[in-house]
Amino acid sequence: MDIDINIKVKVWRQKGPKEKGHFEIYELKNISQGSSFLEMIDILNEQLINGGEEPVVFDHDCREGICGICSLYINGYPHGPDEDITTCQLHMRKFNEGDTITIEPWRSAGFPVIKDLMVDRTAFDTIIQAGGYVSVNTGGAPDANSLPIPKHNAEAAMDAAACIGCGACVAACKNGSAMLFVSAKVTQLALLPQGRTEAMKRAKSMVAKMDELGFGNCTNTGACEVECPKNISITNIARLNYEFLNAKIRD
Amino acid sequence: MSWLINSSIGRKFIMSISGLFLILFLIFHMLMNLVMVFSMDAYDMISEFLGANWYAIAGTLVLAAGFIVHILYASLLTLQNQKARGNDKYAMSNTKDASWTSKNMYVLGFTVLAFLALHMIQLWYNMQFKELIGAPDAISKGSELVVPLFKNIYYVIIYLVAFAALWLHLTHGFWSALHSVGWNNTIWMKRLQNLSYVVASIIVAGYAVVPIYIYFFYQLPI
Numbered sequence: 012m013d014i015d016i017n018i019k020v021k022v023w024r025q026k027g028p029k030e031k032g033h034f035e036i037y038e039l040k041n042i043s044q045g046s047s048f049l050e051m052i053d054i055l056n057e058q059l060i061n062g063g064e065e066p067v068v069f070d071h072d073c074r075e076g077i078c079g080i081c082s083l084y085i086n087g088y089p090h091g092p093d094e095d096i097t098t099c100q101l102h103m104r105k106f107n108e109g110d111t112i113t114i115e116p117w118r119s120a121g122f123p124v125i126k127d128l129m130v131d132r133t134a135f136d137t138i139i140q141a142g143g144y145v146s147v148n149t150g151g152a153p154d155a156n157s158l159p160i161p162k163h164n165a166e167a168a169m170d171a172a173a174c175i176g177c178g179a180c181v182a183a184c185k186n187g188s189a190m191l192f193v194s195a196k197v198t199q200l201a202l203l204p205q206g207r208t209e210a211m212k213r214a215k216s217m218v219a220k221m222d223e224l225g226f227g228n229c230t231n232t233g234a235c236e237v238e239c240p241k242n243i244s245i246t247n248i249a250r251l252n253y254e255f256l257n258a259k260i261r262d
Numbered sequence: 263m264s265w266l267i268n269s270s271i272g273r274k275f276i277m278s279i280s281g282l283f284l285i286l287f288l289i290f291h292m293l294m295n296l297v298m299v300f301s302m303d304a305y306d307m308i309s310e311f312l313g314a315n316w317y318a319i320a321g322t323l324v325l326a327a328g329f330i331v332h333i334l335y336a337s338l339l340t341l342q343n344q345k346a347r348g349n350d351k352y353a354m355s356n357t358k359d360a361s362w363t364s365k366n367m368y369v370l371g372f373t374v375l376a377f378l379a380l381h382m383i384q385l386w387y388n389m390q391f392k393e394l395i396g397a398p399d400a401i402s403k404g405s406e407l408v409v410p411l412f413k414n415i416y417y418v419i420i421y422l423v424a425f426a427a428l429w430l431h432l433t434h435g436f437w438s439a440l441h442s443v444g445w446n447n448t449i450w451m452k453r454l455q456n457l458s459y460v461v462a463s464i465i466v467a468g469y470a471v472v473p474i475y476i477y478f479f480y481q482l483p484i
């Protein structure tokens with residue numbers, strides 16, 4: 012049964028990219044466990060605005076787990092303590108009366124804080140621009156079976172395509188590595204005929220951009236996979252390694 | 263070839279190949295050690311054979327290069343990764359599902375390195391190195407050093423602790439090395455991870471048998 016709970020939230024406040032941040036604790040009364048986590052922050056912000064304070068800045072858009080813009084490290088987990096969901100899909104019934112909830116931004120050199128809980132994830136767009144596409148127009152959807160694709164390839168490509176680019180993988184990684192993201196983007200195209208043609212070139216240019224932007228070296232700890240809201244598997248990373256090494260050895 | 267140092271996957275490739283090379287060496291070294299359990303005389307023959315001659319020296323140099331590359335790259339990767347992580351630490355972090363071992367490869371590697379230094383001083387220095395510089399007290403029969411060493415319980419314990427660190431390093435290292443060169447997929451992931459435990463256990467058990475055998479069972483010839 013959902014009840015109303017009284018909680019405290021410990022929120023990271025930071026005025027700007029260069030400013031030093033700190034935690035601030037706020038009390039919230041009668042929060043319905045049926046409300047979403049982001050609604051709880053909306054209520055907090057209303058309370059702050061009414062009290063003449065600056066609202067907490069945080070990223071949100073679709074609020075249904077598909078756009079990939081929401082973030083937040085909640086109680087030590089990217090996207091909160093629930094499994095395989097984004098922060099916007101997290102509900103207050105995961106928390107109890109009297110809890111203090113710690114809310115932090117993604118912390119990684121590749122994702123500098125803009126303000127409060129909002130971080131700059133432009134780096135991911137830059138990596139996509141480096142090669143995460145198919146260069147020619149491949150036309151509309153062809154007739155089914157006119158282009159046979161093995162089922163396991165189609166499924167692995169779809170699984171990789173589930174990546175919403177939220178950056179939880181980088182946030183969770185002790186090495187600040189973006190390999191799970193890049194490997195998903197390389198895999199979703201490499202396994203399908205339209206994307207296969209440029210697969211090696213794509214792997215090389217996306218990895219080069221990723222390195223240039225200062226993301227870390229993957230050491231296969233697997234922390235990313237555990238925290239990914241879309242369950243992207245680290246076997247994609249093995250595929251990326253394979254594509255990249257194959258391309259380099261042929262050069 | 264500059265991609266082997268300039269790109270992250272290139273660096274991982276070197277890490278992986280050097281690690282796999284060291285594993286091959288470990289297996290070779292372990293098999294030689296095991297001879298001691300069956301016959302000390304046979305072991306002494308092997309250690310005399312691998313004294314200061316060109317093939318043993320060439321082997322030693324290649325091996326040293328393997329270690330140096332592995333350690334240099336390990337340090338480089340660790341430093342770069344700390345930088346990529348940034349200085350801001352999480353106040354609370356609960357992402358503990360990633361194994362402790364996988365996050366502490368550098369610490370474990372350094373434990374192995376510290377042991378390696380001790381091991382080189384105790385054995386290699388007194389055998390191949392002294393023979394190389396023509397020192398009169400160079401020892402060519404391995405058992406003359408190894409047996410007294412492992413009749414000392416403290417050294418037995420130090421060696422066993424080092425083997426434990428090595429075991430941990432290899433339980434992550436083996437599958438990780440194959441993953442780094444792209445040899446993994448959803449079907450093989452679990453198999454390779456389990457295989458890592460098998461490989462690490464066989465290697466470490468092979469090493470651990472010798473000090474335990476010598477301490478408890480080996481009788482010095484009177």
Ligand code: HEM
Pocket residue numbers: 228229230231274277278279280281282284285288332333336337339340367368369370371372374375431434435436438439440442
């Ligand atoms: C007999 C000795 C050793 C063996 C057999 C060995 C083996 C391996 C293997 C197979 C890997 C996995 C490579 C990969 O993930 O691609 C690895 C990783 C690693 N080793 Fe070693 N290693 C040894 C000694 C050392 C030493 C002395 C150090 C450091 C001082 C060290 C530090 C590391 C580090 C930091 C990693 C993780 C690097 C990464 O994944 O990027 N190792 N080792």
Ligand code: FES
Pocket residue numbers: 070071072073074075076077078079080081097098099100
């Ligand atoms: S707000 Fe779009 S995924 Fe969370």
